[in-house]
Amino acid sequence: MxxxxxxxxxxxxxxxxxxxxxxxxxxxxxxxxxxxxxxxxxxxxxxxxxxxxxxxxxxxxxxxxxxxxxxxxxxxxxxxxxxxxxxxxxxxxxxxxxxxxxxxxxxxxxxxxxxxxxxxxxxxxxxxxxxxxxxxxxxxxxxxxxxxxxxxxxxxxxxxxxxxxxxxxxxxxxxxxxxxxxxxRRSITGLDRAALRGEARRHFGLPPGGPVLLVFGGSQGARTLNTAVADALPALVHAGVAVLHAHGRSGTPAPPMPGYRPLPYIDRMDLAYAAADVVLGRSGMTTVAELTAVGLPAVYVPLPHGNGEQALNCGPVVEAGGGRLVPDDELTGDRALSELMPLLTDPSRALDMGRRARAAGHxxxxxxxxxxxxxxxxx
CATH class of the missing domain: 3.40.50.2000 (Glycogen Phosphorylase B;)
Known part of the structure; x- marks a missing residue:
């Protein structure tokens, strides 16, 4: 129609x-x-x-x-x-x-x-x-x-x-x-991730090469995401994946490891998106809209509270193949690895999912x- x-x-x-x-x-x-x-x-x-x-x-x-x-x-x-x-x-x-x-x-x-x-x-x-x-x-x-x-x-x-x-x-x-x-904001919809990639990684102290996983769950963080990242981090680091993790002002970061960059809050989300290859996060409407606008593949973990709107927010993107959905009570370190590693270790697969995400957005x-x-x- x-x-x-x-x-x-x-x-x-x-x-x-x-x-x-x-x-x-x-x-x-x-x-x-x-x-x-x-x-x-x-x-x-x-x-x-x-x-x-x-x-x-x-x-x-x-x-x-x-x-x-x-x-x-x-x-x-x-x-x-x-x-x-x-x-x-x-x-x-x-x-x-x-x-x-x-x-x-x-x-x-x-x-x-x-x-x-x-x-x-x-x-x-x-x-x-x-x-x-x-x-x-x-x-x-x-x-x-x-x-x-x-x-x-x-x-x-x-x-x-x-x-x-x-x-x-x-x-x-x-x-x-x-x-x-x-x-x-036009700073998001007009973002040239490739052009800013080097600057963005230097800004956050991330390696210039290799895959980067961005994890964030809102200004207060998300306990489920933080726990899963802590459990999955050794395997991610072993595979050469760097992790930029916004754990929230009241959240707890994972123990220090090479390639792991924890922050209580990210105030330059444009640079975070430019630095990242794959995202693990919630599915508030702004998050979904920004990730589709910049063409980032994501594993969405909808907030389990409220009227279930977060699962509905990311539904069209998931159906279009631009993301994956994992219920909050099913997210563990092992589940995070099973969903994320195929994307983080296969750039062509991540790029294809990113294109599908962008096509599903506005x-x-x-x-x-x-x-x-x-x-x-x-x-």
Whole structure:
């Protein structure tokens, strides 16, 4: 089934002139505050909008909690704070306070929309998006992006009256969804791994030659991954495999060995991807999207908690032959070796899986989502 045609740059140049209520260009409000998983795709789309329409103004909604005040201003975007509206996952006393909190946040959102002469609100889920959707309803059009295979509460609400809904993977349950992928930073989607390989390995103190395994499980690490790596490490080192291991700030690295580089956190993931040949990691949507964008083969170990969305996130990539899936309770040192060694010792096999991973991804999701937003304004 073919999707909608997304105009090329030459089409957009003709269409964007005169868009928006502002004197200089369209005014877009993005709502993706709270966690990096919501903020990063919002900023990736904001970057794409400004590339397509340099006169556009982008304002971000956020709260004092979370990473909003750290990440958003650092990327050059104006941040407008609204009262936080945490969404209770279970019935509790907080549920009784929710209507009052929502009213206060919605009122503040409307102030911002009037102040910036907003033409559209683009939400990416989380507790910032719910008041943004409600504040925009009946005033300016709403566009929703859902990053996970199963939609969250805020996006379920927003999608009911949204002008357009973009999703990272098919089957979220949101009406009128369009699969666009997960919007990512251009530093990832434009990454030339081969050109940066030498620099990347020097940066992490890795050998210039031979295979490198990258292991990471999020900012807090992953006990299952850390334990499996510790058990498999002697055999990996014996086979000439170097290991770059982000064990998490609260995680435990394996004992020191030649070729083993443990770090609590990797802040240059672009260089980590350039240094690596194969990845062992979780399957959050951002991780899956980045690995497919850069064409890295991976053994995915979905987080066993939540609603099972991590297994769904990597499902299309695994089905396309771009990765392997191992349930968390089945990952041991021996299982890790049986899955990883065929890739680490056969470069042609790893390259083929990497090509399949790239083909299953959506490296242009940021621009595709930006075009949807601009199309909504142009209507």
């Amino acid at each position: 073919s999707g909608p045609r997304y105009p090329g740059p030459e089409d957009r140049t003709m269409e964007i002139r005169g868009l928006g209520n502002g004197a200089d260009g369209p005014s877009i409000v993005v709502a993706g505050g709270g966690s990096a998983g919501h903020i990063e795709p919002a900023l990736a789309v904001a970057d794409a909008i400004r590339r397509l329409v340099p006169s556009a103004t982008v304002t971000a909604l956020g709260t004092e909690k979370g990473l909003d005040t750290q990440l958003i201003p650092a990327r050059g975007y104006k941040l407008e704070l609204i009262p936080p509206v945490p969404l209770p996952r279970k019935p509790s006393g907080d549920l009784l306070k929710l209507p009052g909190r929502v009213r206060g946040a919605v009122s503040r959102v409307r102030e911002v929309l009037d102040q910036v002469h907003a033409d559209v609100v683009v939400g990416f889920g989380g507790f910032v998006s719910l008041p943004a959707y409600l504040g925009a309803r009946g005033r300016v059009p709403v566009v929703v992006h859902e990053a996970n295979a199963r939609a969250g509460l805020a996006n379920k609400v927003g999608a009911r009256f949204a002008a357009a809904v973009g999703v990272a993977v098919e089957g979220t349950g949101l009406a009128h969804e369009q699969v666009v992928g997960m919007p990512l 490296g242009d999701a940021d621009e595709r989502m930006a075009r949807i937003v601009l199309d909504v304004i142009g209507r």
